[in-house]
Amino acid sequence: MDGEELTEQETQLYDRQIRVWGADAQRRLSKAHILVCGMKGAVAEFCKNIVLAGIGSLTLVDNRLVTEEALSANFLIPPDESVFGGKSVAELCCDSLKDFNPMVRVSVIKGEPSSFDEEFLKTFDVIVVSCCSLAEKKSVNEKCRKLPKRVSFYTVDCRDSCGEIFVDLQDYKYAKKKLEDTVECQLSYPSFEDAISVPWKVHPRKVSKLFYALRVIERFEEAEGRSPGETSVSDLPGVLKLKKEICESQLLNEAHIPNALVERLVTNPTEFPPVCAIIGGILGQEVIKAVSGKGDPLKNFFYFDAVDGKGTIEDISSQS
């Protein structure tokens, strides 16, 4: 194992979870450094989960000032102007998160995800980005892949009653229990750019409709120069037109992306708190798995839609 023992205080506090993942996984968690960008509801949930789990440090990035929308699904921000006035969303979340577990170092960095250089990024083990444009996702992901060490990269976004997680663990080795034995497993992940560039016609059968709908909206936001989630009902004709074009060029039956789903996502881009709890929970578990090297990580997209209640893993990588 990793040598160092857990302190008495840690054993006491983490008792119930050590019974789930073991003391050596707990030690690895306590040495993990995690960066998150974009503090909306799902990310707030995720941060709560990993701070409780006892990671080493958490660094938050979100320069926005508090707005009505920032408050909506985020329980880390007190809705009191005398408290939040003048502070950034990240600073406010940091204050609340510190309180959840005094053994975790929580801090704030100012800046934009695209401005971070490799020197900075390499100080982390896990990087999670949310509410980022397509270009930002690609750029942070590419920088992670160039670092001298393996850094796990995730994107997470929720809109309407839906959520999406993307995972890039690069070349990932982990231990898996099979009956009595522990076997070494290996997975090879594509980057975000590679994953979304896989031609749709070679996708596995019956990939979640959400994958396609979200790719269309992402392209729309990029083409129109919108911030992520900045769409409304007036954009619907434009998005549907784009959907048609993309489906034609990708040779995908248009009916596979129901207009009703696109409409929900475009007209109602705000988060739905129960879905944030679910997506933030799944992402928390995934990061804990990746850090501790225990258990099958998901590869490489996860979708949840409250309308059908299914939480589905999709593997979209060039090999398949």
Add this chain to the structure above:
Amino acid sequence: MASQQQLSVIKGAKVLMVGAGGIGCELLKTLALSGFQDIHIIDMDTIEVSNLNRQFLFRKSHVGLSKAKVARDAVLRFRPQVSITSYHANVKNQEFNVDFLKQFSVVLNGLDNLDARRHVNRLCLAADVPLVESGTTGFLGQVTVHVKGKTECYECQPKPAPKTYPVCTITSTPSKFVHCIVWAKDLLFTKLFGDKNQENDLNVRSSDPASSSDHAEDIFQLNKDETIEHYGRRVFDHVFGYNIEVALSNEDTWKNRNKPRPIYSRDILPEEPTKQNGNTDKNCATDDQSLISAMTSLGIKNPQEIWSLMENSRIFIEAIKLFFTKREKDVGNLAFDKDDQLAVEFVTAAANIRAESFGIPMHSLFESKGIAGNIVHAVATTNAIIAGLIVIEAIKVLQNDANNYRMTYCLEHPSRKMLLMPVEPFEPNKSCYVCSETPLSLEINTHHAKLRDFVEKIVKAKLGMNFPLIMHGAALLYEVGDDLDEDMVANYTANLEKVLSELPSPVVSGTILSVEDLQQELSCSINIKHRDEFDEEKEPDGMVLSGWQQTPLEKDDCNKTLGNGESTSKTLPSAPDADKYDDSDMVASGRKRKLDEAVNISGEANSSKKPEVLDDDDDDLVMLDDGDNGDPAINKKKRLQ
């Protein structure tokens, strides 16, 4: 974001949450964020340190305070406009009756034990209020919807009994570590530090019962003029040495088993060695029970480490010393509590020494504590996910959207690509005595069995009633309540001791008894059939209830059983641990078992049992097909109409 229609039902809803633990904290937060305006929350527990890794509304400074109250205050800090009413109370209290339940639009359970779940289920049925039920262990979880007349109730499916072990396995022939733990906790610990008058199976029945019984009486008594060190060694030698020798003399027992080895303290520990080595001072200056520790005295730190036989023996003696010197006033009325450090140390050491004697591998304090305390694994993420799913179902229930109700499983390994798997709810079980009016039937010897036997073994233990009322036609035979007058109480007490056929209104073959719980508003009729003989092994109650479902107990060659938990400790209820479906429930409920088969959670592939899928593309839904599991008690799943 919720639709306008959803928002309007959310705003108008009055919600009752039962439980403010692991699921409860997450649920209260998610309800408040989702726009619920009127939330009531009941929880009898107070906050403990081991809750803080997942019950995120609580801080170290809150340890010892009411979970319901602290959770309320914490949520009001980020959603001050929500009305939250907290009750630091047991949901089984009479104040929470059917009329109380009727004011709510939906009840959401985040409970940790079968009893309370059954109770709330009955209240919800009687009040006709929908119930969303949930549970988690480790990475697994489930959410189910129970709406009277539309879906099954919580009790439509058989619930497994808490795990019990035959007494002779515990007292004479342990083969697993858990047997040693049960012995150390329920027998030895109780004998030394608990109620001395309680019946106890600690002593093996020797071949010569006359000689051993006297001997046994004084052996556990601290003599006036002996040191505690001496006493501890005397107990040690008796239970690990003498008792094993006695057991060995029953040669038949060991024909097909490995013989245990007697262990005496003089072989392990040098004579009177630990006498004042100064370390006990570490425990001196404190009144805080949690700081009194044999490990601390002996300088043993790591709870994950497995102690040597010598270390176990030293802990054993040291723990006895500390109980008799530092916690003298507790001795005589202690019940095992997993949060009592010294008790856990003693039980770990005793179980390990016994394990060593029987050739069973020893375990660390950390592991022993988990087994002894029935501690259920728990993480924040699963609770958060389950809470999200509860809110989604609650909103459907409020919209009366019956076609879309789902029970959802949260899985550790994906099945058909899914980590969250929705399944259509089951229809009510027509032969469920709780939600349908199916009569039960009871075979019993009406000339021998007393009314007390019927009340204890059937009405309370099997039907789960707390305030029963038993009637034969218009004649009241028995009743429990606060407002009975003395004559009645005397009358009922007298009835309890009478055999059924000699009651004022005789109960004989063919009698139909009506049994009611006034608080749960549950009533059922029981057809009585007289029978002379019962098989002591297979029917240890001396009566057989049918029409009532419970998974059969593990069979063995003994007719008495000991549980590892609530069933045997009558004194203090051990503090329940947060979010578990008590281990028996979540993992092994009938429904879950089917799921295991259907989706091969266990990894034992069996393609014939794959779930049947309605493959209409847009809306595929997993159908559980139990066609070949041969259990007629389990309903086939049908689409709700």
